Amino acid sequence: MGLLDTEFGKRRLLSVEVPAIEKYNEGRDAAFKVALARVGGTLLLTYLLKPCHNPYRLETRLLSSYPTVPPETRVLTPLKHCPHLLEGQTICLWRQGSMRASSRWDPAKFTCIFAIQAAWRWLACYEIWHETGEWPLPEAK
Amino acid sequence: MRIFQVGAGSGGIVVLDALARDPRVTHIDLIEPDVYSLHNVYRHLFPESAVGRLKADLAVGWIRERRPDVTVDPFVADIADPLLQDRFEEMADRCDAGVCAVDNEPAKFAFDSLMRNSGKPWTLGEVLSGGIGGWVHRFTPDGPCYGCVASYLQRNVAEEPNRPPPDYSNPDAAIPEARIPASKAAIGAIASLHANLTLDLLAPPSPGGTEAEGLGFSILFTLARVPGVFDDAYRTFRFRIPKSEACLICSSLPPSAAGEDLDAALDQALARLGHD
Numbered sequence: 001m002g003l004l005d006t007e008f009g010k011r012r013l014l015s016v017e018v019p020a021i022e023k024y025n026e027g028r029d030a031a032f033k034v035a036l037a038r039v040g041g042t043l044l045l046t047y048l049l050k051p052c053h054n055p056y057r058l059e060t061r062l063l064s065s066y067p068t069v070p071p072e073t074r075v076l077t078p079l080k081h082c083p084h085l086l087e088g089q090t091i092c093l094w095r096q097g098s099m100r101a102s103s104r105w106d107p108a109k110f111t112c113i114f115a116i117q118a119a120w121r122w123l124a125c126y127e128i129w130h131e132t133g134e135w136p137l138p139e140a141k
Numbered sequence: 142m143r144i145f146q147v148g149a150g151s152g153g154i155v156v157l158d159a160l161a162r163d164p165r166v167t168h169i170d171l172i173e174p175d176v177y178s179l180h181n182v183y184r185h186l187f188p189e190s191a192v193g194r195l196k197a198d199l200a201v202g203w204i205r206e207r208r209p210d211v212t213v214d215p216f217v218a219d220i221a222d223p224l225l226q227d228r229f230e231e232m233a234d235r236c237d238a239g240v241c242a243v244d245n246e247p248a249k250f251a252f253d254s255l256m257r258n259s260g261k262p263w264t265l266g267e268v269l270s271g272g273i274g275g276w277v278h279r280f281t282p283d284g285p286c287y288g289c290v291a292s293y294l295q296r297n298v299a300e301e302p303n304r305p306p307p308d309y310s311n312p313d314a315a316i317p318e319a320r321i322p323a324s325k326a327a328i329g330a331i332a333s334l335h336a337n338l339t340l341d342l343l344a345p346p347s348p349g350g351t352e353a354e355g356l357g358f359s360i361l362f363t364l365a366r367v368p369g370v371f372d373d374a375y376r377t378f379r380f381r382i383p384k385s386e387a388c389l390i391c392s393s394l395p396p397s398a399a400g401e402d403l404d405a406a407l408d409q410a411l412a413r414l415g416h417d
Binding site for chain 1: 226385
């Protein structure tokens, strides 16, 4: 189910993902809009988020196997080493089979904008952790 | 009748063996990319001396020894490979029923997409981690897709209740094995149920049967008592999961464009959103 090389993938992009991105961008300050680019067989979303005090630049990659496989989100702005942060500043957002709806990726319900909202929540947690040393959300179960 | 099966692992081979022995089955298209490994031996039909050979070839040999009149066409490939979708579509179009016996999500979604496009019924078997039970699903062209079913079931089922939390203090460390292997007996129980459900698909509608008999459904069969998960072993639960109107996998997509028009529309969307 290649995102950019099958009819299913292209239709998903045109009828679900692109309208969702355009809706997200609508009325948003230009600096905070999502930009979309094709990189090989993947799509790259780049954007800026400011959950509390600091702005962060991020990129979310939709792999060829998206939406079956969840998007990967990386923070480009340098971060301190913290919980839920994987190699290359990829943030840990999903846990397959999690009982918490917001901690598992559901390709039947979520668009790439859900990944951006999840990244916003992660960054808000990061800022709280930075101040208090405590990650405010429990582990996904 | 013609079967299109993906997967000939420890569960898939049980389903394949049972189907191939049914006199109605005359042709099987089998997709299986893997090589038989040492860790497969204690749960599979084949001996240690078969390690290193393709599972597809081993499965073909197994069937030919028992049903030489059945034509088996093996294809060593990944069902999710976008470059081979035309070949897979042909197999889906000419089959009478599909069998999905894989354990990874991209492959299940890929098979679901093929079978929905071909308008053919199909079945799926899933053994839960640790062999505590399993799911068997029957899908019909007008019913819920795998996305609808997986989305619905994830609300209710913990497949790995005792999985340890990841070690975030050392994110680059090796990740411990998350799935607890199931026993051959547990795999065999769920796979046999899977085979039965598939054979039901090949039967003509029973006279006086209800319309509901032709619809899709899911069966959960427990094999162990697990506190907080299953109250009892050996219980069945049958679900008729509704098709989700809001499902982003199978809800009808606007028939706005096709072929090259689709590419042009995508190029335009990328140009429109390419600002930075």
